Amino acid sequence: MNLTESLLHALKVNGARHIFGIPGDFALPFFKIIEESRILPLYTLSHEPGVGFAADAAARIGGTLGVAAVTYGAGALNMVNAVASAYAERSPLVVLSGGPGARESASGLLLHHQAKRLDSQQRIYEEITCAQTRLDDPARAPAEIARVLAACLRHSQPVYIELPRDIVAAPCAPVPALVQPPVDADALAACAEEVLARLKAARQPVLVVDVEVRRFGLEAKVAELARRLGLPVVTCFMGRGLLAESDTHLVGTYLGVAGLPEITQLVEHSDGLFLLGVILSDTNFAVSEKKIDLRQTIVACEGEVRLGYHVYPGIPLASLMDALLAQTNARDIAAPPHAQPAPYERGLVADGAAISPTDIARAVNDLTDAHGRMPIASDVGDCLFTAMDIDPSAFTAPGYYATMGFGVPAGLGLQAATGQRPLILVGDGAFQMTGWELGNCRRYGWDPIVLLFNNASWEMLRTFQPESAFNDLGEWGFAAMAAGLGGDGVRVHTRAELKAALEQAHATRGRFQLIEIMIPKGVLSNTLQRFVAGVKRLTASPA
Numbered sequence: 001m002n003l004t005e006s007l008l009h010a011l012k013v014n015g016a017r018h019i020f021g022i023p024g025d026f027a028l029p030f031f032k033i034i035e036e037s038r039i040l041p042l043y044t045l046s047h048e049p050g051v052g053f054a055a056d057a058a059a060r061i062g063g064t065l066g067v068a069a070v071t072y073g074a075g076a077l078n079m080v081n082a083v084a085s086a087y088a089e090r091s092p093l094v095v096l097s098g099g100p101g102a103r104e105s106a107s108g109l110l111l112h113h114q115a116k117r118l119d120s121q122q123r124i125y126e127e128i129t130c131a132q133t134r135l136d137d138p139a140r141a142p143a144e145i146a147r148v149l150a151a152c153l154r155h156s157q158p159v160y161i162e163l164p165r166d167i168v169a170a171p172c173a174p175v176p177a178l179v180q181p182p183v184d185a186d187a188l189a190a191c192a193e194e195v196l197a198r199l200k201a202a203r204q205p206v207l208v209v210d211v212e213v214r215r216f217g218l219e220a221k222v223a224e225l226a227r228r229l230g231l232p233v234v235t236c237f238m239g240r241g242l243l244a245e246s247d248t249h250l251v252g253t254y255l256g257v258a259g260l261p262e263i264t265q266l267v268e269h270s271d272g273l274f275l276l277g278v279i280l281s282d283t284n285f286a287v288s289e290k291k292i293d294l295r296q297t298i299v300a301c302e303g304e305v306r307l308g309y310h311v312y313p314g315i316p317l318a319s320l321m322d323a324l325l326a327q328t329n330a331r332d333i334a335a336p337p338h339a340q341p342a343p344y345e346r347g348l349v350a351d352g353a354a355i356s357p358t359d360i361a362r363a364v365n366d367l368t369d370a371h372g373r374m375p376i377a378s379d380v381g382d383c384l385f386t387a388m389d390i391d392p393s394a395f396t397a398p399g400y401y402a403t404m405g406f407g408v409p410a411g412l413g414l415q416a417a418t419g420q421r422p423l424i425l426v427g428d429g430a431f432q433m434t435g436w437e438l439g440n441c442r443r444y445g446w447d448p449i450v451l452l453f454n455n456a457s458w459e460m461l462r463t464f465q466p467e468s469a470f471n472d473l474g475e476w477g478f479a480a481m482a483a484g485l486g487g488d489g490v491r492v493h494t495r496a497e498l499k500a501a502l503e504q505a506h507a508t509r510g511r512f513q514l515i516e517i518m519i520p521k522g523v524l525s526n527t528l529q530r531f532v533a534g535v536k537r538l539t540a541s542p543a
C-alpha cells in the first residue's frame with residue numbers, strides 16, 4: 001500500500017464517504033491515486049470555496065468526516081474562508097493539500113503558488129484547523145494521520161494534511177486505529193449528578209440544543225434524555241432541524257428578539273437553562289431581550305461542562321449524555337406543560353399578488369405537506385431568516401459564521417452525501433458568488449430545487465443602511481442562465497406562478513430546477529423584520 005492509499009483507507013474507516021476537490025500540479029499525483037484506487041469517490045467542482053462548502057455540508061449531514069482536496073497555494077488559500085466557516089461551526093472537515101516535494105523545496109528558488117514562505121500555507125491553516133501535519137516521512141505518516149484524524153473527530157473541527165508530491169506513492173504502512181484520551185469516570189459521574197440536581201431544583205428547566213448535538217450524532221440520546229426529564233426543548237439558530245423527527249416537546253428555535261415571543265420568554269426566564277452543544281455566539285445570544293445570566297446556566301460544549309463558577313474539563317458531550325442517561329429514569333422531572341407554538345405558516349394563496357419571503361415559506365410548507373420533507377441547504381441573507389418559518393427538516397446553513405456562497409455548493413454536498421434531492425435557498429447576491437457550481441449537476445446526476453430570492457440587492461445590508469446605493473445589484477437574468485448550466489429555470493413574479501413553478505420543479509427529476517423568485521425591494525421575511533426591529537430597539541436602549 002502507498003501513503004495516499006493508507007490515508008484514504010483511514011479516512012474511509014473513520015467515516016468519510018466522498019472527496020470533493022480541484023487538483024493542481026502539486027496535487028495531480030495524489031488525485032491520480034484517489035481516482036485509480038477508487039477507495040472513495042471523487043467529485044470535482046469549479047471553485048475551491050465551493051469544494052470547501054460542499055465537503056463541509058456533506059460532513060454535517062452525514063455526521064462524519066468531510067474531505068476537501070486541493071492544490072498548494074492558489075487552491076488551498078482560495079478555500080480558507082470555507083474552512084474558517086467549518087472551524088467556527090464545528091464541522092469535521094479534512095483538508096488535503098498537495099505540496100512541494102523535498103528536492104524543489106531545497107532548490108532555493110521561489111516556487112509557483114508559494115505566498116511568503118514554503119510553510120506559510122500551513123501556518124495560515126493553523127488558525128482555522130485543530131490539528132495539522134505535513135506527511136514528509138512515510139515511516140511517520142500512519143501515526144501522524146491517526147493523530148490528526150483523531151483530533152478532527154474529537155473536536156469536530158477541521159484538520160490540515162499536506163502531501164508533498166514526491167512521496168504520495170511511497171510505500172506506507174496502514175494507519176492504526178484512532179485513540180481518544182480517556183475520560184475520568186469519577187469526574188464524569190459527579191458532573192452528571194450535579195447537572196441533574198440543578199435541573200431538578202429548577203422551577204422552569206429548559207433544554208437548549210445546538211450544533212454539537214448534531215456533530216456528535218447525539219440526537220437520539222438527547223431526545224431520550226428530554227423525554228425522561230420531561231424537559232421542553234428549544235434549538236438555537238445553528239441547531240435548526242434538531243429533534244424535528246423526535247417525539248420530544250420541541251418548542252421551536254430561540255432567536256431572541258427575532259423569534260416567537262413565547263419561545264424567547266421560555267428561554268430568557270428559565271432558572272434552569274441547560275445549553276447542550278451550544279456555540280455561545282452573538283448570533284445565538286446577542287439579540288436576547290433579557291440578558292441571559294450564563295452563571296445560572298449549565299453549558300456543555302467544546303469538551304467541558306460549566307456550571308456557575310466551576311468547570312468540569314475533559315467531558316466530551318457523548319460521555320456526558322451516556323452518564324446522564326445512566327443516572328435518570330423515566331420522567332424524573334415533570335416540567336410544567338408549555339404551549340406549543342403555532343405551526344409554521346402554510347396555505348399559500350395562489351393569486352396575482354407579488355411574492356414575499358414568507359410566501360416562499362408557505363409554499364415550501366405546502367410542498368412538504370403534499371410530497372414530504374426535503375433536506376435544505378440555505379445561504380446567508382433573508383433566505384436564512386425565511387428558513388425559520390419553514391417546517392424543521394434536515395437543515396444546513398452557516399448560521400453563525402454567516403458566510404455567503406455556502407447554499408448552492410452545500411446543496412450539492414447534501415445530495416452527494418444522502419442521495420436525497422435537496423432544496424436550496426439562496427439570495428441573488430450569494431448566487432452570484434457560487435451559484436455557478438450548478439453547472440456540475442449534470443455530470444453527477446444531481447437535481448436540486450433552487451429557490452433564488454431575487455430582490456436585486458444585498459437586502460440584509462440595505463435594511464440596516466438604506467441610504468447606501470451600493471447595496472443595489474441591478475438586473476440579473478438568473479433563470480435564463482439555467483439552460484446553459486444544464487438545468488431548467490423559470491422567473492416568477494406572482495404567488496400563483498410560484499406555486500405552479502414549485503409543483504413543476506418537484507415533478508421534474510434529473511435536471512436542477514432554478515426558480516428565480518422576484519421579490520419587491522424592501523419586502524422582508526417576518527423573522528428578518530423582527531430581527532431588524534429588535535436589533536434597532538436593543539441598540540437604541542441604554543446598555
Ligand SMILES: Cc1ncc(Cc2c([C@H](C)O)sc(CCOP(=O)(O)OP(=O)(O)O)c2C)c(N)n1
Binds near residue numbers: 381382426427455458
Ligand atoms: C462571503 C461574504 N461576503 C460578504 C458578506 C456580508 C453580507 C452579509 C452578512 C450580514 O454579513 S448579508 C449580505 C447581502 C446578501 O445578499 P443576498 O445574497 O442577495 O441576500 P439578501 O438580499 O436576502 O440579503 C452581505 C454582502 C458575507 N456574509 N459573506
Ligand SMILES: [Mg+2]
Binds near residue numbers: 427453
Ligand atoms: Mg438579495
